[in-house]
Amino acid sequence: MDSMLLDIEKLNVTIDTAAGPLKAVQNVSLRVAKGETFCIVGESGCGKSITALSLMGLMPKRAKRRAERMMFDGTDMTTLGESGMRRLRGNRISMIFQEPMTSLNPVFTIGQQLTDVMRAHSRVSLAEARERAAFLLNKVGITNARERLGQFPHELSGGLRQRVMIAMALMCSPDLMIADEPTTALDVTIQAELLRLLRDLQQEFEMGLVLITHDLGIVSRIADRIAVMYAGQIVEDGTADEIFGNPLHPYTQGLIACIPSPDHPRMQHLPSIPGTVPPLIGGLKGCHFRERCPYAMPSCMEEIELKGHEAAHRYRCILPAQTSAAHAKMAQGEQVHA
Amino acid sequence: MLQYTLRRLASAVILMLFVSFVAFALVFTAGDPAASIAGEGGTAADAERIRSVYGFDRPLVLQYASWLGRVLQGDLGQSIYFNQPVTSILIERFQATMLLGVLALCFALLLAIPLGIAAGRWPNSIVDRVALLFAVVGQAMPTFWFALLLIILFSVTFPILPTSGGETWRHMILPTIVLGYFAAPAIMRLTRSGMIAALETDFIRTARAMGIPSSKILSSYALRNALLPVVSLAAAQFGFMLAGSVVVESVFAIHGAGRLVWESILRSDLPTIQALVLCFSMFYVVLTLVADIINAWLDPRIRDA
Ligand code: SF4
Numbered sequence: 070m071d072s073m074l075l076d077i078e079k080l081n082v083t084i085d086t087a088a089g090p091l092k093a094v095q096n097v098s099l100r101v102a103k104g105e106t107f108c109i110v111g112e113s114g115c116g117k118s119i120t121a122l123s124l125m126g127l128m129p130k131r132a133k134r135r136a137e138r139m140m141f142d143g144t145d146m147t148t149l150g151e152s153g154m155r156r157l158r159g160n161r162i163s164m165i166f167q168e169p170m171t172s173l174n175p176v177f178t179i180g181q182q183l184t185d186v187m188r189a190h191s192r193v194s195l196a197e198a199r200e201r202a203a204f205l206l207n208k209v210g211i212t213n214a215r216e217r218l219g220q221f222p223h224e225l226s227g228g229l230r231q232r233v234m235i236a237m238a239l240m241c242s243p244d245l246m247i248a249d250e251p252t253t254a255l256d257v258t259i260q261a262e263l264l265r266l267l268r269d270l271q272q273e274f275e276m277g278l279v280l281i282t283h284d285l286g287i288v289s290r291i292a293d294r295i296a297v298m299y300a301g302q303i304v305e306d307g308t309a310d311e312i313f314g315n316p317l318h319p320y321t322q323g324l325i326a327c328i329p330s331p332d333h334p335r336m337q338h339l340p341s342i343p344g345t346v347p348p349l350i351g352g353l354k355g356c357h358f359r360e361r362c363p364y365a366m367p368s369c370m371e372e373i374e375l376k377g378h379e380a381a382h383r384y385r386c387i388l389p390a391q392t393s394a395a396h397a398k399m400a401q402g403e404q405v406h407a
Numbered sequence: 408m409l410q411y412t413l414r415r416l417a418s419a420v421i422l423m424l425f426v427s428f429v430a431f432a433l434v435f436t437a438g439d440p441a442a443s444i445a446g447e448g449g450t451a452a453d454a455e456r457i458r459s460v461y462g463f464d465r466p467l468v469l470q471y472a473s474w475l476g477r478v479l480q481g482d483l484g485q486s487i488y489f490n491q492p493v494t495s496i497l498i499e500r501f502q503a504t505m506l507l508g509v510l511a512l513c514f515a516l517l518l519a520i521p522l523g524i525a526a527g528r529w530p531n532s533i534v535d536r537v538a539l540l541f542a543v544v545g546q547a548m549p550t551f552w553f554a555l556l557l558i559i560l561f562s563v564t565f566p567i568l569p570t571s572g573g574e575t576w577r578h579m580i581l582p583t584i585v586l587g588y589f590a591a592p593a594i595m596r597l598t599r600s601g602m603i604a605a606l607e608t609d610f611i612r613t614a615r616a617m618g619i620p621s622s623k624i625l626s627s628y629a630l631r632n633a634l635l636p637v638v639s640l641a642a643a644q645f646g647f648m649l650a651g652s653v654v655v656e657s658v659f660a661i662h663g664a665g666r667l668v669w670e671s672i673l674r675s676d677l678p679t680i681q682a683l684v685l686c687f688s689m690f691y692v693v694l695t696l697v698a699d700i701i702n703a704w705l706d707p708r709i710r711d712a
Contacts, residue, residue: 127615151621159617166616171609176631176706186617221707237617 074245074277075101078138082123085131091350093119095301106271106278108288111298114346117281121247125164126154142244160190163238167250169231173222179233180218186240205236210266228259245277264291285328289313297321300357301349307382317384317393319362364388364396411703411710419696423689430685431471434677484678493682504663507582508649514587516641519595527602528625542592554585554658571660582659586652590644597640601633635706642698650687
């Protein structure tokens with residue numbers, strides 16, 4: 070248990086809206102070990118990003134966070150005030166975001182923004198901080214690192230800006246990096262490069278990595294463990310091998326069926342799960358996936374708990390594992406014939 | 408940056424030439440200048456004599472060139488009313504106006520920007536409400552009325568400050584407050600909305616995620632972005648305070664340029680009016696230039712555009 074870097078138990082985030090409280094995150098528990106890559110997957114609007122932001126204590130103003138336990142490397146984050154959290158952020162836990170074009174401050178140089186991060190957390194001279202910044206820009210694959218320090222964000226492409234963000238997140242050698250859809254806004258070739266870069270850096274810096282994405286294709290290349298989120302809840306979690314080899318929740322099965330596979334590279338339409346994520350205002354009863362689930366039945370109206378073995382594989386569905394697995398096989402068969 | 412400055416400077420010079428021509432041509436739009444100088448009792452012969460003395464009978468371009476040459480040497484002509492060189496009158500008047508304008512601008516900025524930051528940092532809080540009230544009052548209250556109110560309060564009821572004149576620093580306090588308070592609300596509102604917008608940006612979220620202290624986020628990361636539009640507004644306000652301080656200068660009996668404009672129009676002192684128009688428009692050109700350069704210094708994207 071002490072090897073756990075992040076240990077979150079029953080995290081709830083509620084946002085006050087004009088239409089009533091919105092339960093964006095419901096009883097989410099997750100554990101990330103040191104050096105592990107943990108992926109949170111789901112469509113947009115599932116509560117992935119808000120989960121990540123609330124781990125950092127950066128929820129929107131009207132959001133309230135409640136959790137039974139929020140431990141980071143032995144520290145109870147619920148007892149840390151804003152100043153304690155600030156000292157963790159960017160220092161031991163850092164975060165990168167989806168929008169490389171707007172995530173850097175347009176009026177300060179790259180060098181200034183990178184060195185500021187380091188100087189916010191340790192007493193280093195400007196020269197040392199610049200040294201570190203140049204070293205990291207180099208590490209993330211940016212050439213002419215020293216000249217780049219004097220440039221402004223608008224002088225760089227989206228891909229380069231995201232690399233700068235990664236370098237910024239590494240300034241203080243964090244133990245954990247949270248990456249929220251880090252490659253979604255970029256084009257495909259750059260996506261692959263950046264993903265490889267993140268994986269390499271993670272190994273080199275021995276960081277835990279929490280990667281948030283809607284793209285199971287990415288997850289299959291990088292994840293050690295996976296949590297699938299749907300409408301504010303974790304519907305399935307476990308090791309990557311288990312989730313991909315033996316998906317048990319109909320939602321996960323649907324997502325996997327939607328991965329464009331190399332065998333059929335260009336299908337006419339990418340298959341997708343019909344329907345959309347239900348609105349979370351007021352709170353949903355029973356299985357949240359009910360309206361889109363092909364196997365839904367009356368008993369799915371009951372409250373359903375995660376079942377299975379915590380460390381290996383859990384899922385939130387009333388179907389017995391065997392039935393579910395058989396569905397998955399059938400669905401795969403269908404796809405091959407499609 | 409240097410390149411931008413030079414480019415901007417070049418266009419300012421062109422603009423100045425154009426404006427100076429307009430100021431020059433102003434004399435002719437007001438009717439026959441020789442006749443107006445000769446005055447009501449002047450004969451046609453007088454006008455003729457004046458015409459040749461002043462050179463009104465030469466081609467317009469030549470007149471403009473020689474006028475511009477004189478202006479560049481600091482000769483703005485002779486005031487008809489004072490019978491003195493316009494330049495020396497303007498220097499004397501502009502000293503008071505400039506002092507008042509700069510003081511008022513500083514007062515407005517010192518009042519409006521911190522208040523705007525606080526209001527933008529805590530929207531809908533007590534601070535924000537107070538700031539809003541202050542802005543509404545500032546915009547609704549006529550300047551002369553506010554000036555009289557302050558005089559009654561600080562010079563009559565509690566006689567601690569002089570009512571009028573511009574001799575000592577104590578004379579400048581009330582006019583500064585009146586003029587500055589008039590300019591402050593717009594600056595405050597713009598700072599506030601700029602701050603609110605800036606604090607919601609992705610790059611502020613990044614800064615917070617990187618553990619940048621909130622004091623630094625507020626005073627540097629967000630403020631620098633929020634201030635960009637404020638710089639242009641403040642420059643325009645400053646120009647307005649210089650040219651539009653007639654009311655304040657009149658109420659406090661300060662012999663400034665604002666009052667001179669008004670007086671000169673009443674006296675149809677054409678050379679003085681022309682010089683004032685020229686000076687004020689030059690000020691505007693310079694202020695815009697300065698604002699643009701400050702903005703380019705604050706925002707690298709402008710430099711490269
Ligand atoms: S609980 Fe019912 S509705 Fe929900 S995923 Fe399972 S079968 Fe489908």
